[in-house]
Every structure is written in C-alpha cells, then in structure tokens.
Amino acid sequence: MITSLKVIIAGGGIAGLTLANALEQANIDYVLLERRDEIAPQVGASIGMLANGCRTSLVVQNLFTNAWTGYAFAFGDRQKILQVLYDNLKDKSKILVSKNLKTVSQHASGVTVICEDGTSYMGDILAGADGVNSKARSEMWRLADEVDPELVKNDKTSLESGYQCLYGIASSSSGLPAGEVDVGFNDKRSTIAIVGKNDRTYYFVFEKMDQVYKSPHIPRYTEADRDRFAERHGGMHVTEKVLFRDIHKHSVSSTLVGIETASYKIWTWGRIACLGDSAHKMTPNAGFGGNSAIESAAALANSIKKLSDRSNNQRPSEKQIIECLQNYQKSREVRAAAAIETSSLLTHVQALATWTHSLFAHYGLRILGDFFETLQSDMSVGATLIDYLPPPEISLLGHMPFNPEQGQGHKENLLLRAVFALPFLVFSAFAYRLVDSALLNETGIMTGSAWSSNDIANSSLTSANLGFGGQKNSTAIMPDELGPAWNVSDPAAGFRTASFLAYFGVVLAIWSLEAVRRCNALMPVQLPIVFAFFSQRNGLGLISPLYYFVHWVLTPIDSFKSTDMRLTRMNFTRAILPSLLMVYYLPLVQAYLLPEICQRQTWMQIWQWFPVTHSLAQYALSKIWKDTSMQDKIDAPKRDVPTIRYTIAIPATISTIVWMRALLADTASVVQILLRPTFAEAATSAFAAMQWNYLLAVASSSLWLLYFAWDAKAAGMITQSWIALPAALTAATLVLGPGGTLGAAFLYREYVITEKRHKGALTMESVRRRALESKKQE
Known part of the structure; x- marks a missing residue:
C-alpha cells in the first residue's frame, strides 16, 4: 500500500x-x-x-x-x-x-x-x-x-574550478586492450582512457587552469574552444605508443568543461x-x-x-x-x-x-x-x-566485507590512539634512564657502551690478544651486557643472556614480517633494520616500546578490513627464517660453543652486525622466489599463513628451549630470574642493565599484544574476558618463556586477523545470524 x-x-x-x-x-x-x-x-x-x-x-x-x-x-x-x-x-x-x-x-x-x-x-x-x-x-x-x-x-561561493576537462566517447580503442584503464601523468595535465566493450573508449583530458575560478565566474566553453583544446593536446601520450589524437579522431561525442568541486x-x-x-x-x-x-x-x-x-x-x-x-x-x-x-x-x-x-x-x-x-x-x-x-x-562474497562501521567517516583518530599508547613511551623513558645511569656508573673493564678489545685482552677473562679473527680490532663494538655470552666463569649468567638473545630472535622475526605486510606500506615499521640496529646498540628495552608505539598507533583494526591487507610479500616472507638462521642464530651458537674465547669473540663480532646482514641476506634470498603478491591478494590472500607459522614457530621454539635450559642452570626462581637484579644494581652493572632491558622488552611486547586484544575485542573479533587474556599471557610466559609466549601470541594474532571478521562486517554468516535473531525477537 x-x-x-x-x-x-x-x-x-x-x-x-x-x-x-x-x-x-x-x-x-x-x-x-x-x-x-x-x-x-x-x-x-x-x-x-x-x-x-x-x-x-x-x-x-x-x-x-x-x-x-x-x-x-x-x-x-x-x-x-x-x-x-x-x-x-x-x-x-x-x-x-x-x-x-x-x-x-x-x-x-x-x-x-x-x-x-x-x-x-x-x-x-x-x-x-x-x-x-x-x-x-x-x-x-x-x-x-x-x-x-x-x-x-558561505555555501553560495563554495563552488569552484581549477581544471579544464575534455571528456568524450570514441568508437575505437586505437589499439588499447579492452578492459584496460590507462592514466597519464603530465606536467599540469593528465589523461584517463578506459576501453569498454566493442572498442568503445571513454577518455578524459585534464589541464590545470591559470587560477581557481569561483562561481559564478567559472568559464563556459564553446565547440570551437573544445576543438582548439583537443588540437593543442593531441600530441600528449595516453600510453607509450598511443597519442591522444589517435583516440580523439574517432570521437562520437565530446565536451569541454571546467570541472567543478564543492563541499556544501x-x-x-x-x-x-x-x-x-x-x-x-x-x-x-x-x-x-x-x-x-x-x-x-x-x-x-x-x-x-x-x-x-x-x-x-x-x-x-x-x-x-x-x-x-x-x-x-x-x-x-x-x-x-x-x-x-x-x-x-x-x-x-x-x-x-x-x-x-x-x-x-x-x-x-x-x-x-x-x-x-x-x-x-x-x-x-x-x-x-x-x-x-x-x-x-x-x-x-568478497575478501573485504562491506561494513558500515569502517572506512571513510569511521577512521580512528590517530592522535587519540597516540595518547592511549603513552605507556609505551613511559617504558622507553624508563629504559633510557636505566641505560644512562649504567653508562655514568660503569666500572671494571667496560668503556662507553661497548667492550674494548684492549680491556678484554688485559682482563682476567683471557690472556689472548683479542679482536676480529684473534687480532686487535678498533671496530669491536660489542655491547657490554653481552659479555656473559662467551664468559664461561658464570654459566647461569650466560644462559640468562642466551635467553635474552633467543627472545630477541623472535622479536626480529616478527618485525621482519610486519615490514612486508601490505597494510604497513610506507610506515616506519617497514624499516626493521633501523629498529634492530638501535636495539642492538642502545637496548631492546629502549627501542622496542617505540616500535610498538608506532605500530599500534598506525595500525588500527580496520587495517585488516580486507583479508588481503594482512598479506605479506611471499618471497620476502620465505627469506626471513633462512636469513635469521644464517646471520643471527649461527654466529650465536658459535659464540657459545667454540672452545676458545678468541673464537667466541670473533663470532660475536660477526653476529653484532645482524641488523644490517639480516636485511641484506633477506633481500638476497628473496630473489630466489618470484614475487606473487599482486596475484596472491586476489586469488590467495591467505597463501602466506603456513610460511608465517613456521617462520615464527621455529624461533619461538628455540627461545623456549633456551629459557628452560636457563631455568635448569639457575637456582633462582622464574620470578627472581626475570626481576633480578634490582633497578639500583642495574645502574652500576651493564649485565644488570641487560636484565632490565630484557624485562622491559618483554613487558612492552606483552602490552602490544594486550593493546591488539583491546582493538580486537572492541571489533568483536575475540571474546575472551579481560581476566582470561592477561592470565593466559602470564601462565604461558612462566611455561614457555617470554620468547615462546610472544611467538604463540603473535600466531594467535595472525589467526584473528586472518579468520575473524569485524562485528559490523556483512557476510553470509552474519546476515543469516541477524535474520535468525530478528525472527526470534518477533
């Protein structure tokens, strides 16, 4: 009716x-x-x-x-x-x-x-x-x-025009393939050509005018103006081989206008x-x-x-x-x-x-x-x-469900997210104070922020003349806190250092993955070499909170509104693990297991450049495989999931094994290992500072995961309670260690962004569910 x-x-x-x-x-x-x-x-x-x-x-x-x-x-x-x-x-x-x-x-x-x-x-x-x-x-x-x-x-004067546009329809494609869209970028000019069925071509030629004209003074053009415009731009390339005049001469109709814009x-x-x-x-x-x-x-x-x-x-x-x-x-x-x-x-x-x-x-x-x-x-x-x-x-049916709660008009305020993410900066400031105090109060064989080859040679650790390859080397810049890695006098300290280094490997694997994820394009997290370099030099506890701050602020949950936005570049993803094994883990194994301190130091010096060598090795190895990202995002947006699983699972497993070995080598409890030594001791000991760096790095990673859970819960993508989530994270840390827990939690995060949909997403399942709920209410 x-x-x-x-x-x-x-x-x-x-x-x-x-x-x-x-x-x-x-x-x-x-x-x-x-x-x-x-x-x-x-x-x-x-x-x-x-x-x-x-x-x-x-x-x-x-x-x-x-x-x-x-x-x-x-x-x-x-x-x-x-x-x-x-x-x-x-x-x-x-x-x-x-x-x-x-x-x-x-x-x-x-x-x-x-x-x-x-x-x-x-x-x-x-x-x-x-x-x-x-x-x-x-x-x-x-x-x-x-x-x-x-x-x-104000609305009466808001209509304006700063560009002319000749638009029209041509009866010939002039050799352009059907279905193709060609956009030509030129100095103060541009072209668009779209080829439809039966060689029908739709074209646009834009030119920037000498000024922006306001209504009612926007120019109006005659057919003679149109013809002169077309002649003047006839030699402009639509593609490398096709000129505009090649299309325009087959025009069925065309019009020259000042293209207007207004937001009333x-x-x-x-x-x-x-x-x-x-x-x-x-x-x-x-x-x-x-x-x-x-x-x-x-x-x-x-x-x-x-x-x-x-x-x-x-x-x-x-x-x-x-x-x-x-x-x-x-x-x-x-x-x-x-x-x-x-x-x-x-x-x-x-x-x-x-x-x-x-x-x-x-x-x-x-x-x-x-x-x-x-x-x-x-x-x-x-x-x-x-x-x-x-x-x-x-x-x-698409990879990107329509969602009235996302897209333009529903973008999160990044400044507000930055305010919410301030705890990360607090962690970083705390770590900076820690490092600064340690540098001011160092004693013994430590100089600056690095081991000195001369000091090592004169210390009680060895009587050998140490440097790269067993020779003195002014470029030996190993961080102070890593000395226990090759100091056999304190096995427990060595294993605790090893636990930290194994944890760092998991972090590096995650950072490397996030660098090649589609939704992170042109973001700072695409430069893991920078974050890794300064983490290696200034402490992971100082730099990782900054990384997580940037990542969380710039990657809200609607970054994953389409399944393919979580996709990584497969050729680079495949290269991450072999690169880490070669330039990160292999040198560390040698630094721990070789019999001579001189040899250990040599391998530590090789290892210390991993931020650079990992990036170079990953790039070189990626050339082995074809970049299929353009096709994957259409046909296989989940193709990289198995590769991501083993790329994270293997470093996480290594970290768990080292963690358990560290527990066996130390008479202290798990809590004491994580919280020992005190902050006061950290101000006078580089090794103690490393322990606190470790703790701050673990805390910032855990916070990052909880912040993601906050986003995902708000989006209806996870349903676990706020009691269950931190409890599970804590329990896993005690059993698997920080690195194993980080790896497992990251893989769960990957599962969520891959398989779960935002609560507002319209999918077959959600529409059926809402229809059933509506019937029940009736």
Missing part, C-alpha cells in the same frame, strides 16, 4: 532515478520532475560503477565478480545506466519530462513546486537531485535567506534536501561522483522510510520531516567530504600540480603499487546499504 507521505524529486539523473527506485521499493509515493524532454539522453558522458554504487543500486548487475568486494569495476555510457534505472521502475507514470523547476514554496502542510510550464506539484519533501547547477538548491537558499541570511552565505555545509533546510552533485560535487578522477550520488539517494531513502514507519501511515509533521532530512545529511556528509578530498588529491597528483604531488607520483606510487585500490577500499567498505532491503548476495 502506498503511504500518505509524498516526495517530489527534482532531476532524473543517477541520484534522482536511484531515489525513485528506492522509494518505489518502500511503497512511498513520489513524482520525479526531469527538465529534459527524455529521461536518458546521450550527452557524451560516461560513468564508472564502483563497488559502493553497485551494491546500493537496485538494478545494476555484474557478470564478473571481484575477489575484493564481489563487484567488478564497470564503466560505460551514462545513458545506459540511466536507461536501466528507468526501465526497472514499475510505475513509469510518476516520471515526468520537460518539467523545469521554476519556484518552490514551503508551508505548514507541505512543499509546492511550480514548473516553467505552469504546472505545480505538492508533496511533503522536495529532493533536489538536479545537478551541480541545482534549481532546487538555489530555491532552498532563497527560502533560507528569508529567515537567516548568514546560514548559506548545508544540504537541507525545511522540507528541502539536496543530493548528488547538488550537495557534493567532486572531480571525476577517482570515479566517486556518480557512486556518491547513489549512496546519498540510498541514505535519503533510508531516512524517509524510517520517518514513514514511525508515522503509522499518517502524514508526518514539519518537525519530523526536518529531523528526518537532517539525519540524512549527518549519515552522509563525512563520507561525501572524504570522496571530494580524495578526488581532488588524485586530480592534483595526476597533473603533477606541485612539486609535492610530483614527488608522490614518481616515488610514492611506486612504493604503494595498490594506492588506488586502498582509496577505493576506504570508500567502498562503508557503502550505504538500503536498510529495508536484503543485501545483494554478491556483496557478501
């Missing part, structure tokens, strides 16, 4: 027709007024349908699926999408053409629209979907000015609401414009449907309508603003607008090979869903 609530839609474009479809599905009465004399004219425009638009649209179907979202990228004539949306409507009598809106009036009983042909229409809500030069929006401004002249003052603050006033380009206008470089319009139509339909349901088939009051429209804007304005900002960024980057954009295009994009995919994921994952309809089944 059609409700008593009636909506007037101004504009029969993407936003207007999507809203019409959505209202029809909700049995809400409407009329659509289109100023053109046909509903789907061919004006040379094209549109790219992304996952967020496809998922929201009621009628767009895809023959091919994308492993990421379930939807393939579809590009085609705007005319065809409009025709599909129109054809899907059951009652086409509600679609009226040649209806150019003239004036709007609001009154207590509704809103009245008068068209230029003298016809008038009355309803409860006016939805302005009539484009960037919206008459509905200008009428909304006029009516708002009568009440508050300052309300929309006021979308709704009274009974009027704007959507699509009339509310949020963006450049076309990211392809977000039409898809954002579809989302806004869905969001407005959701809000109107809720209003209708609350009204119990009675006409809602003006107050209820105003609240309904304001809720619509609140649900969409953050994501729309992000889409505008992202689109503008791509426009500048592709045109190399400034030296920073040029630097990012030349170097940043090479490192971030999937930069554009990441932008699309942030825009797609939180796409608006029509609440009162079941989600399309295809949208539940």
Whole structure:
C-alpha cells in the first residue's frame, strides 16, 4: 500500500532515478520532475560503477565478480545506466519530462513546486537531485535567506574550478586492450582512457587552469574552444605508443568543461534536501561522483522510510520531516567530504600540480603499487546499504566485507590512539634512564657502551690478544651486557643472556614480517633494520616500546578490513627464517660453543652486525622466489599463513628451549630470574642493565599484544574476558618463556586477523545470524 507521505524529486539523473527506485521499493509515493524532454539522453558522458554504487543500486548487475568486494569495476555510457534505472521502475507514470523547476514554496502542510510550464506539484519533501547547477538548491537558499541570511552565505561561493576537462566517447580503442584503464601523468595535465566493450573508449583530458575560478565566474566553453583544446593536446601520450589524437579522431561525442568541486555545509533546510552533485560535487578522477550520488539517494531513502514507519501511515509533521532530512545529511556528509578530498588529491597528483604531488607520483606510487585500490577500499567498505532491503548476495562474497562501521567517516583518530599508547613511551623513558645511569656508573673493564678489545685482552677473562679473527680490532663494538655470552666463569649468567638473545630472535622475526605486510606500506615499521640496529646498540628495552608505539598507533583494526591487507610479500616472507638462521642464530651458537674465547669473540663480532646482514641476506634470498603478491591478494590472500607459522614457530621454539635450559642452570626462581637484579644494581652493572632491558622488552611486547586484544575485542573479533587474556599471557610466559609466549601470541594474532571478521562486517554468516535473531525477537 502506498503511504500518505509524498516526495517530489527534482532531476532524473543517477541520484534522482536511484531515489525513485528506492522509494518505489518502500511503497512511498513520489513524482520525479526531469527538465529534459527524455529521461536518458546521450550527452557524451560516461560513468564508472564502483563497488559502493553497485551494491546500493537496485538494478545494476555484474557478470564478473571481484575477489575484493564481489563487484567488478564497470564503466560505460551514462545513458545506459540511466536507461536501466528507468526501465526497472514499475510505475513509469510518476516520471515526468520537460518539467523545469521554476519556484518552490514551503508551508505548514507541505512543499509546492511550480514548473516553467505552469504546472505545480505538492508533496511533503522536495529532493533536489538536479545537478551541480541545482534549481532546487538555489530555491532552498532563497527560502533560507528569508529567515537567516548568514546560514548559506558561505555555501553560495563554495563552488569552484581549477581544471579544464575534455571528456568524450570514441568508437575505437586505437589499439588499447579492452578492459584496460590507462592514466597519464603530465606536467599540469593528465589523461584517463578506459576501453569498454566493442572498442568503445571513454577518455578524459585534464589541464590545470591559470587560477581557481569561483562561481559564478567559472568559464563556459564553446565547440570551437573544445576543438582548439583537443588540437593543442593531441600530441600528449595516453600510453607509450598511443597519442591522444589517435583516440580523439574517432570521437562520437565530446565536451569541454571546467570541472567543478564543492563541499556544501548545508544540504537541507525545511522540507528541502539536496543530493548528488547538488550537495557534493567532486572531480571525476577517482570515479566517486556518480557512486556518491547513489549512496546519498540510498541514505535519503533510508531516512524517509524510517520517518514513514514511525508515522503509522499518517502524514508526518514539519518537525519530523526536518529531523528526518537532517539525519540524512549527518549519515552522509563525512563520507561525501572524504570522496571530494580524495578526488581532488588524485586530480592534483595526476597533473603533477606541485612539486609535492610530483614527488608522490614518481616515488610514492611506486612504493604503494595498490594506492588506488586502498582509496577505493576506504570508500567502498562503508557503502550505504538500503536498510529495508536484503543485501545483494554478491556483496557478501568478497575478501573485504562491506561494513558500515569502517572506512571513510569511521577512521580512528590517530592522535587519540597516540595518547592511549603513552605507556609505551613511559617504558622507553624508563629504559633510557636505566641505560644512562649504567653508562655514568660503569666500572671494571667496560668503556662507553661497548667492550674494548684492549680491556678484554688485559682482563682476567683471557690472556689472548683479542679482536676480529684473534687480532686487535678498533671496530669491536660489542655491547657490554653481552659479555656473559662467551664468559664461561658464570654459566647461569650466560644462559640468562642466551635467553635474552633467543627472545630477541623472535622479536626480529616478527618485525621482519610486519615490514612486508601490505597494510604497513610506507610506515616506519617497514624499516626493521633501523629498529634492530638501535636495539642492538642502545637496548631492546629502549627501542622496542617505540616500535610498538608506532605500530599500534598506525595500525588500527580496520587495517585488516580486507583479508588481503594482512598479506605479506611471499618471497620476502620465505627469506626471513633462512636469513635469521644464517646471520643471527649461527654466529650465536658459535659464540657459545667454540672452545676458545678468541673464537667466541670473533663470532660475536660477526653476529653484532645482524641488523644490517639480516636485511641484506633477506633481500638476497628473496630473489630466489618470484614475487606473487599482486596475484596472491586476489586469488590467495591467505597463501602466506603456513610460511608465517613456521617462520615464527621455529624461533619461538628455540627461545623456549633456551629459557628452560636457563631455568635448569639457575637456582633462582622464574620470578627472581626475570626481576633480578634490582633497578639500583642495574645502574652500576651493564649485565644488570641487560636484565632490565630484557624485562622491559618483554613487558612492552606483552602490552602490544594486550593493546591488539583491546582493538580486537572492541571489533568483536575475540571474546575472551579481560581476566582470561592477561592470565593466559602470564601462565604461558612462566611455561614457555617470554620468547615462546610472544611467538604463540603473535600466531594467535595472525589467526584473528586472518579468520575473524569485524562485528559490523556483512557476510553470509552474519546476515543469516541477524535474520535468525530478528525472527526470534518477533
């Protein structure tokens, strides 16, 4: 049954027709007024349908699926999408053409629209979907000015243009492969060419204008202007072999415009609401414009449907309508603003607008090979869903489930995360004080922060002339606290040192893995060589809290919204363990087992350069295997899991064995081993300082794991209680030792980010579960 609530839609474009479809599905009465004399004219425009638009649209179907979202990228004539949306409507009598809106009036009983042909229409809500030069929006401004002249003052001048764009459709691909998208980066210019079916090519040529023009002074262009523009840019490369003129000469239609952008603050006033380009206008470089319009139509339909349901088939009051429209804007304005900002960024980057954009295009994009995919994921994952309809089944099948609680508009505040992560910095400051005190109060054979070859030679440890290869060596820079590793006079101290070094191996394996994880691209944690070098020189207890601070702050739980974002580069991942065995563990074994102190020292000197040698060895070994990351993220986002398991399990097992051996060699209890010596002793002994470094490193790793548990529990990805989690971590530390526990906990973390979904994720399982819960409640 059609409700008593009636909506007037101004504009029969993407936003207007999507809203019409959505209202029809909700049995809400409407009329659509289109100023053109046909509903789907061919004006040379094209549109790219992304996952967020496809998922929201009621009628767009895809023959091919994308492993990421379930939807393939579809590009085609705007005319065809409009025709599909129109054809899907059951009652086409509600679609009226040649209806150019003239004036709007609001009154207590509704809103009245008068068209230029003298016809008038009355309803409860006016939805302005009539484009960037919206008459509905200008009428909304006029009516708002009568009440508050300052309300929309800034919005009236927010529309601007800094780029020209020649867009069109060509009947030939000029040799470009079907399905290919080519983006050309040029100085103050850029090109985009998309080849569709039957060699149909959609092209865009952008040029930065001499200044940014504000409305109403944005240039308008004639056909002669268009032809001159095309001739001037004809020699620009679309690809290495194809010039723009090769495509343009086959043009079916083309238009030159100043591409406008605007982020309006006021979308709704009274009974009027704007959507699509009339509310949020963006450049076309990211392809977000039409898809954002579809989302806004869905969001407005959701809000109107809720209003209708609350009204119990009675006409809602003006107050209820105003609240309904304001809720619509609140649900969409953050994501729309992000889409505008992202689109503008791509426009500048592709045109190399400034030296920073040029630097990012030349170097940043090479490192971030999937930069554009990441932008699309942030825009797609939180796409608006029509609440009162079941989600399309295809949208539940991808690696990245749609999730209204993630993506743009739901990003965590990194500054706030940094505040929460301050305990890591406290640990680091404590360790710094410890190291500083130890250096100021050192006695005996220690000098500075390193063993001196001369002091070692003159000490009671040996009478040999020690250095690299048994000779004096001024580059012997072994940290003071590692002396017990090759000092046979105190086996218990030696095993405690060995326990620390074995623990360090687990940490290094984890850092090496995180460095090649997709979600950590261009982050400081991609440089484990830096963290490892300073940990080796200044103490793991000082540096590891800094690493965990940076990692936790920059890697919130939505970093794993897609399964492939946790993926590591397989060729580098495979190289981690053999590299560690060669350059980290082998020298340590020699330093402990060889009979001569001279030989032990030599191997310790070889070992001490592991931050550098591990990075070099890992890089060299990675060349043995092919880099399959681009294919893995599509077809096998969990392919690296077995490799990660043994890469962590083997160092963790080594650490546990050494821990148990240390317990057997020491008469003290486990607690005494971890907490002995006292902090006061640490200020006068490098070995005591090492023990405290060990403790602080273990504490910071444990805290990092608990912080992850905090994120995962908030996301509904783990359900264990806050009593069980720390208790399990403590018990495991006593049994497996710190290194074994860290390895086991990290692998559990890997299981969570690989197999568990955020509580808001829409998957087959979650949708079925919610449907069952809803039935039980009924």
